[in-house]
Amino acid sequence: MIVVIKAGASPQQAQEVIDKIVAMGYSVNVSQGAERLIIGVLGVRDNKDVLAAQLGGFAGVERVMPISKSYKLVSREGAPTDTIVRINDKVEIGAGLVHVIAGPCTVEGSEMLIETAHWVKRCGATLLRGGAYKPSTSPYSFQGMGKEGLEILAEARAQTGLPIVTEVLDPRDVPLVERFADILQIGARNMQNFNLLKELAKTRKPVMLKRGLSATIEEWLLAAEYLYAGGNHDVILCERGIRTFETATRNTLDLNAVPLVKSLTHLPIVVDPSHGTGKWDLVTPMARAGVAAGADAIMIEVHPRPSDALKDGFESLTFDNFATLMDQVRPIARAVGRPVASDATLVIEA
Ligand code: PEP
Ligand code: MN
DSSP: OEEEEOTTOOHHHHHHHHHHHHHTTOEEEEEEOSSOEEEEEEOOOSOHHHHHHHHHTSTTEEEEEOOOSSSOTTBGGGOSSOOOEESSSSOEETSSSBEEEEEOSBOOOHHHHHHHHHHHHHHTOOEEEOBSSOOOSSTTSOOOOTHHHHHHHHHHHHHHOOOEEEEOOOGGGHHHHHHHOSEEEEOGGGTTOHHHHHHHHTOSSOEEEEOOTTOOHHHHHHHHHHHHHTTOOOEEEEEOOBOOSOOSSSSBOOTTHHHHHHHHBSSOEEEOHHHHHOOHHHHHHHHHHHHHHTOSEEEEEBOSSGGGOSSOGGGOBOHHHHHHHHHHHHHHHHHTTOOBGGGTTOOOOO
């Protein structure tokens, strides 16, 4: 059961509700987000209606909802409206426009990143991606530029006005990465790194949680619940392909997840067809499909010279191919009633 406290309620009014729940023998999870306080009531089995009516009578309570799912706060049952993640006054993910997040897999240097940032912005991207801390399957492959990479991302943001999405791999790096990032990415390999989730729950920056390589939808939403329950209500999901028996593509992009997740949770969802396919020539068709399926954003790897890329060149689009992707995605986004954000009134200024 979850209890949503009124926006204007005093701390004492919230405390009275908590005291009542505890006095009745239940435990509570208090999730204080940037905008609202939500109390999870744990262990309620019997007399749910009676308890809901009693708690609903408190002055500070906005509403009480019994939740049948294992994930509570992120469940669709828990919130009547979709979550909109606001990055700044121009970029809102989940508000009905399709955002395009684009950039290289990895920040490899200043020139390539700045060049890419200007190009993707010109084509209509509204956020810039790039990894400074990279999860690498092999210990011998490039691990990212670290802090220097973050500084380059910040310079690209200063020049283009594009907010930055970048991954944080290690709980110890959170204080540094959150200083630079506008959205903190949790990579697929870390979806169930519970210590990292708990650490990121404490930040006030939005978090984009990629689906684990073999994670079920329920496991993914429970990972999102860690963030939400810990106090971060700005959670964005990202479908990036799952591992199946199929080896012809790097992963199998699970587009079922898009409408399914929308029915199960109020959180926005991003589709990443770059990692979802692992093949540059499949990226544009699957980006089109992701938007048609209802994604709130797509995330695309773009590199000035994919054949020279230090990472994921095989799935990265050239500048020309990215321009083509944008041309093809725009009419589909309009057709499903969710135009590409840069086509709407929104203009990102440097
Ligand atoms: C990435 O976005 O560059 C990345 C490493 O993705 P994933 O965690 O989905 O493999
Ligand atoms: Mn990559």
